[in-house]
Amino acid sequence: MKHMSHDGGADAPTEILFDTPFHYMFPYAAASEPCRVKATPDTVAHLKALADAMGDPGTQNQPMPNLFDSSIPAIFTYFGQFIDHDTTARTDRDGDLSKIGDGHTVEPLDTDKVVAGLKNGRRPQLDLDSLYGDGPAMAPGAVSEAQAFGLYDPQLHLNLHHYGNGKIDLPRRADGTAIIADERNDENAIVAQLHAAMIAFHNAVASKQSGSTKARYIRARQLVRWAYQYLVVHAYLPAVCDENVVADILANGPRFMGPSTGRTAFMPLEFSVAGFRFGHSMIRPFYDLNDTTERTIDQLLFATKQPGGMIGGHLNPTLLLDWERFRPGGSKLQHARKIDPRIAQGLFQLTFGGNDSVLKHLARRNLLRAFSLSIPTGQAIADCMGVEPLKPGQLKPAGNTPQQQAIADALSQGDLDTRTPLWFYILREAAVQQDGRRLGEVGSRLVAETLYGMIVQDPSSYIHHRHDAAIKSNGVRVWTGAKGLIGDLDDLLKAAGVA
Template sequence: MRPAYPLPNPDPQPSPGLEPREVFRFYFRNAPEVAADPEIEGRILALADAMAEASLTQADPEGESSIPAVFTYFGQFIDHDITANTDRDEPGFDIDRAGIDPQPRDLVEKEKLNLRNGRLNLDSLYGDGPGQSPAAAKMEAAMRDPADPAKMRLGPVQPVSNGSPGFIRPDLPTDNLADIPRIGAAIDDGSLTLEEARELIGEADDAKLRLSALIGDGRNDENLIVAQLHHSFLRLHNALVDKLRADGAAAGDDALFALARQHTTWIYQWMVVNLFLKAVCDPSVVEDVLEKRAPLYRGFFEAHKASVPEGALPMPLEFSVAAFRYGHSMVRGDYDYNRSFGVAADGTPQTRASFEQLFAFTGGGNMSGFGLTSLPDNWIIEWDRFIRADGPPGRTARKIDSRLALPLKEMRNPAPGVSGIMRHLAARNLRRGYVFNLPDAQAILSELAYQGTRIEPLTADEIASGATGAAIRDGGFDSSTPLWFYVLKEAEVRAEGNHLGPLGSRLVAETLIGLLVTDPSSYLQQGAFGSWTPDEAAQPKGEPITSFAAMLVACGLLAPVPAAPAAPQPAATF
């Protein structure tokens, strides 16, 4: 008997596409405004410089967290699924200039429009659905596998491995479809014409155009780890298609595609809450937010739903511009990426994959300069090095704290004319929070207390502790603390960097769970009292996908752990 898989719910609010019609709003719009400060740029730069580490240390016990490294980039993947446009510098919001000022909050809400619909529905993977331009709709169609339209297109890797150091191909996947799909393949098979591709991508150089990612959000090709994570979700969809097809769950390519997409999306949403949030937030806060059904976000949603287009959810600026940027402190300066790096079998130290290389081996990086047509096979990720909280030093995420890895002080950015300040990630984040007129942390804590959520604030001495202390006190930030910095320092002081503190956990958990609570098509709205779990989804390897390891095994990207042998049973006696 085939499993009785539920058919996907028809989306009651179709996504309006990539037009910037979605909204950012303030959680705490009525909190005291940020005062204009003619000295702010120097104060911000002094704090940003104090946050940057002075050297790149491979094994730093002070910087090792208990968070698997994958969650650094899963957070980025989530961010790309729900927000876009806060980093674009329209007039008035240009932070790459002298003389920045906080903008009026009504102007911020009017001018800064989200390019995403705010829902955790994997439009970064699948595209934005109905309501797009004809060119964008054609690109979305090209993202499906032309040989099997129920599946998503994958990209082949380019063979370069020869067994010598640095040129060793990982064992998995066993096929060569280990890259995200690229525009060149769609041009070659006729899914897109060269002219259509140029219109969609806006790239005049043919080699770079062909290497451009053919995915729902091109930002998922900005570094290699998030690109390989995107690739794993494409493979998850395809593995679910195979299982659903074998079970006879749907007839026709489009119906099968829709059902696999629904299962993929619900599994992803379940992972966001039960794996991601419980790793990066205080688990007790996550449970409280779940139990109360995200009251902060629900109140925010009710206040703004009349001004939000159909199919979209409002996005809090305090989350997008500050709280959810905590992940920048988790980024490592280099990674034990695959067997071409790290420690060899004989214990010999080998070079780690550098931060620069992770940007170079992408469509927007330097692959065309290397003469490559796709990702080289010696750069396939080995996920077992990213999904564990234990293991050798250098394999977990860095702690969530007020220190940033050295490469983040001089970010790779190929855009001509970009100033040094825009390469300095901490300075960029602090300047943006100021220009967006985000309430400071003390004001937000006061507003939450007024609403009935009392969070013990950090003292001025706690805020000014550590290497950033002088810059904090000199800048007056110990009494009026930029929200992004406060979230990092709170995690450092209250949780030893192993997860977010109480305020950071509240803002992140309320927002992500709130997006699911207010979305009638989310996994939290399925089953009796939102009881859906991955046990009810297709199981490509015969077990529910309730961990990153199970997902990667289902995708053929991780070897299953052999079952322990059964203990011998005593002989029966009569």
């Protein structure tokens, strides 16, 4: 069974279950030198300076209060991370191809070599392979890898731990390792609770179906996938993207992804290595988990491994989410941070980076990874999309706070204000065009085209099954009767029994 983590080596045989293609959404731009960040002997130093300047202007132990909050419910940050882990993996590690840690020479790789050498450990479909693994075996008496691994009980429910008070945790081994198909979904306590809620949702849907054990499982998996896809399109995209871009893509179809391009399904590197990493800026430096526990983000990473993080083989109950603080309709709702170039300082001290000055620092990782994997600049992607690129004066923050000044200074080096790393560009675009409330034009199109493109390209997705009685204009009906219609994220959490 595969173990996904941001730590794994690229060629560890136990990690590989799916092997699907990465490609560039705009291959000609990626292969063209002027469309990339300018490579000089100083580029790495310039990118590090920019990354350092992106730190949230608090300190790790004293993060800024709620000044930089958006109005996006906090759980959407982790719904985004869940989508990331369901669709893309392995752009994130030092393997033979892309080495960005201390002591390595980082320079743009030949794009043909990237496409030939880098394989996605996930399917470019919103099919919840991160939840179901390879599924149970359908032949009588056979046992699949996922069953042998311990994902399923004999009734083909997904295993889940119940504390007995309605609270749940991921199933775990004695050492605390989660028994789930994608280990990255246990990298922080919030995404872990969301994954547990998805398991509970599947089990609730399965228990309402009729027929044999296998028939109930198969229908439940289909309905759960459809409900999840519906929420990606009708809840997540409207929450984080420019509504005009989403409306255009839903009405007219994606322009750069999907069957109309004549290309077979792939995961675009511009999305994995830059565009979708916009979610890193939504992460709060600290969270109120429930009425009694507040934690900084770094304390929530690998929570079961932190001092006091585990009790009786499971997440310490004091760390469990009060969903009223996270779900869209919650009575004590806290919000995601604005989408802008401010990153929580706790993400600059990642424990899984060891002492490596790049690998422990999320912003440095993102900027150097994109440089190494030859991701086109924000301006080049804007050109490809037919959008007027941001001017240097718009990319540089106008104010004179130390952080604004540091970003402006960093952008003045190495032509970074005219050949700007895509990740930074998208975050700044969100700040300039939308005051950080959602993504701007380029970011929205990249994210929405990729996610909706996957749904259009997948013949088993909900939009190709509108003839099925479960697909409604306002949601997916996973069972008849109360709580069975899933039209927003709250509906799913309620059906799962967690909210």
